[in-house]
Amino acid sequence: MSLFRLTLRNVLHRRFLSLLTVCAVAITVSFIVLLSLSRDSVEEGAKKGYGPFDLVIGAEGSETQLVLNTFYHIGAPTGNIPLAVLDQVGLDSGVDKAYAMTTGDNYNGFPVVGIDPGYFMTRYGDRKLQEGAIYAHTGETIVGSYVAQTLGLKIGDTFTGAHGLVQEESLAGEEIEHDDFEDSAAVEHEHEDEVAGEEHDHKSFLYTVVGILPTLYSPDDRAVFTTVDYAWAVHNLAEEEREITAVLVKPNSLLGAHNLKQTLDGSNGVQAAYTSKAVSDVLNAVDQGSRLIGVLTALCILLAAISILLSLIAAVGERTKDVGLLRLLGKSRAYVWMTLTTEGLLITATGLIVGLLLGHLGAFLLKDAFFSQAGIQIDPYHWTTNHGWIVLGTLCIGLFSSLGPAFRMYRLHPLALFKS
Incomplete structure (x- = not known):
């Protein structure tokens, strides 16, 4: 044997x-x-998450939160910044490309992101869409491949968004003191009116799918993209009320990024964060x-x-x-x-x-x-x-x-x- x-x-x-x-x-x-x-x-x-955008500008707060929300569509934004910041960044000689971003809404849990169409050329080169064309008018959208596959979306489909990046749930089981009951009821009633108004605004604004992105193997596969002004259109904001969530910056050089950060960081509630540093902090954790x-x-x-x-x-x-x-x-x-x-x-x-x-x-x-x-x-x-x-x-x-x-x-x- x-x-x-x-x-x-x-x-x-x-x-x-x-x-x-x-x-x-x-x-x-x-x-x-x-x-x-x-x-x-x-x-x-x-490493692939932020592409060539070495600097991101947003509201003051956590740099990690700003980067994760902007590039990875995780968590809530740190806040909004004036639209004038985009003009200031665009005039800087150390900047190659700069794109404004607006976020804050979702469709079935997937974030709705408003950004200039030039972002895709800068980020992914001349890759062709899987179907359709890039958006050109307010309300038109292109969706990530994962979103299209998960929700069964196709060219010509329409939908309405919802406020927030996650589904909000009311807290149950909270005890309210008797002396504060009237104040709490008033605040709750005011909040309900505000939410009802926002829901009405979102229900009346219709999105149309005009394109589907190819599989990019990045967080953009699970996002819905549209024009920057979508948030202003949803809430009928006047020109002086318009704000943006972040500015994505592709600098000409590291020196250009450093100078822009020194100029904007900490001024008027604005922060400028190095993308790679924030990502490194996450990887260290x-x-x-x-x-x-x-x-x-x-x-x-x-x-x-x-x-x-x-x-x-x-x-x-x-x-x-x-x-x-x-x-x-x-x-x-x-x-x-x-x-x-x-x-x-x-x-x-x-x-x-x-x-x-x-x-x-x-x-x-x-x-x-x-x-x-x-x-x-x-x-x-x-x-x-x-x-x-x-x-x-x-x-x-x-x-x-x-x-x-x-x-x-x-x-x-x-x-x-x-x-x-």
């Missing part, structure tokens, strides 16, 4: 224990693969969370190694007489040693293959949920050098876990093995 066939029969003889060991290895590998794919996707998505996950991963690896070790120790205890008989029949110590190490590697390799498949399957199942929440896509078909290290590390763990029990059998005399 060949070495591989003997090893396979030994593994199948202890089906339950072998299955538990394979599961331990598979779960550990799949967790590491999913973590690796997620980390690579976050880093790649963060993610890395800190990854360290904790890394500790949990190390524990999983340790448990998988212990599982392999215990499985082989149990095999040694069960097959002491069998190994002794093999030695008396003339099989060498090396053959006995290879039998046990091959068994450990076979179990490990099986768990490794299953784990790789499960990890990529998990990425496939989670990609839509991850993209809808963070605007970053996980590529379940992506293979990197990390996979090679995962394969090599897993096989090494299986080999090292096999050495102890195999060496124990290797050292004993065949008569001692048989008598025991």
Whole structure:
């Protein structure tokens, strides 16, 4: 009987224990693969998220919040700034391109973003639309590929938006003091009137889909784009009341970005933020969370190694007489040693293959949920050098876990093995 066939029969003889060991290895590998794919996707998505716009100008507040809302369509904007800021930026000699952005509304949870059509040429080059044409008039929209796919939108469809970037829910279970009841009721009544007015404004303003963007593999896939003046049209704002949410700036040089930041930052409630710095802060926060996950991963690896070790120790205890008989029949110590190490590697390799498949399957199942929440896509078909290290590390763990029990059998005399 060949070495591989003997090893396979030994593994199948202890089906339950072998299955538990394979599961331990598979779960550990799949967790590491999913973590690796997620980390690579976050880093790649963060780099692609803001394109050539190294500077963003908005209302004072958190720089991270401003950048996440502007480029990744996450969270609420920090506020509005005067429209005159756009003119001031446009006159700066250090600016190559500058585009105003207005946000604050949504359609079925997807943000409605008002921005000049030139943004797409600057950001993505001369890529053609999947269908239709770019918007030219107030109320016309182009939608991201993910939005079109999720909501089933096509050219010519019409819809109305809603105020806010997320669906607002009333707080339940709050206790109101009796003395403040009248004031609270008055505020609530005023808020209801305001909300009712906003809902009426939004219901009366109709959007028309005139184009669908190609798949861009960026947060823009999950946004609805229209003209900058949509917010002013929805709320019937006079010219002196018009404001914008942010200005996206592509500077001529880093020096130009620095000078513009020095000029605008902190003046009249306006802030200028370096996009790359804000994104780096977010990635640093993610890395800190990854360290904790890394500790949990190390524990999983340790448990998988212990599982392999215990499985082989149990095999040694069960097959002491069998190994002794093999030695008396003339099989060498090396053959006995290879039998046990091959068994450990076979179990490990099986768990490794299953784990790789499960990890990529998990990425496939989670990609839509991850993209809808963070605007970053996980590529379940992506293979990197990390996979090679995962394969090599897993096989090494299986080999090292096999050495102890195999060496124990290797050292004993065949008569001692048989008598025991």
